[in-house]
Amino acid sequence: MRKSLPFIAGNWKMHKNIPEAVKLAQEIKDKSLPLTSGTLVLIPPFPALYPVYQVIQETPLKLGAQNVFWEKEGAYTGEVSPAMLEAAGCQYVIIGHSERRQYFKETDEDINKKIKAVLQTQLNPIFCLGESLETRQAGQTLEIIRQQLEKGLRSLQSEDIRRIIIAYEPIWAIGTGMTATPAQAQEVHAFIRDFIAQNYGNSTAEYVIILYGGSVKPNNAFSLMREKDIDGALVGGASLKADSFLEIFQEALKAYEEKK
Ligand code: 13P
Secondary structure, eight states, rough: OOOSSSHHHHESSSSSOOHHHHHHHHHHHHHHHHHSSSEEEEEEOGGGGHHHHHTTOOOOOOEESSOOOOOSSSSSSTOOOOOHHHHOOOOOOEOOOOHHHSSSSHHHHHHHHHHHHHHHHSOOOEEEEOOOEEEEHOHHHHHHHHHHHHHHHTTTOHHHHOOOOOOOOOOOOGGTSSOOOOOHHHHHHHHHHHHEEEOHHHHHHOOOOOESSSSSHHHHHHHHHHHOOOEEESSGGGGGSSSHHHHHHHHHHHHHHHHO
């Protein structure tokens, strides 16, 4: 079974310089402890990773990064390797966020290489996928999700899949305030779990954590997290304030208790 649920991760995107990031991490730490169940992950921009790690080390809070390159080292100006992220205190790394696919032209093939490189280390990938508004309106959501899964996870084994967290983030719901309805999100989550079951077996499918992302707020977290296949959230805007981030976590805890 899936462990340490609910799983709530805050993707700070390109927000917070080092002092601001340290302050936010300190507030989250002060207000979240003692944390006895679930998983909370802070995902600040690169320069703030190690300073945030210093705040949250020796607490149950976890650290993640927003991107990674697939090579171990070399002449790749501007890139950061999986081992560098580990050394900065990270346990997770986002791969394939739609903003990287859109603005930095990351392809499914790039994403597959990144996932494989990260799995050579102790880091756990948070693999993002999701459809555009046009795709949804054309009735092709599940087909696109299937293609993203096939290409992103190409030539991985079930023991690899168990280390991957999948984040379903419909592009039309990111930063727009237009959250997917619980039924819309559950449909895609169930489809993803079914894809994993068919390709990697039922026990792997039961083990894999699948997050929803896209305008998750304290007032919609409970109804989303109550759905059977939604194990947590990847939160953008609402993760930039300790109170809203932790309220989402509390709502998710309540929903998880109800589902157990
Ligand atoms: P918002 O919560 O701001 O919509 O962002 C979601 C997201 O992209 C998390 O990775």
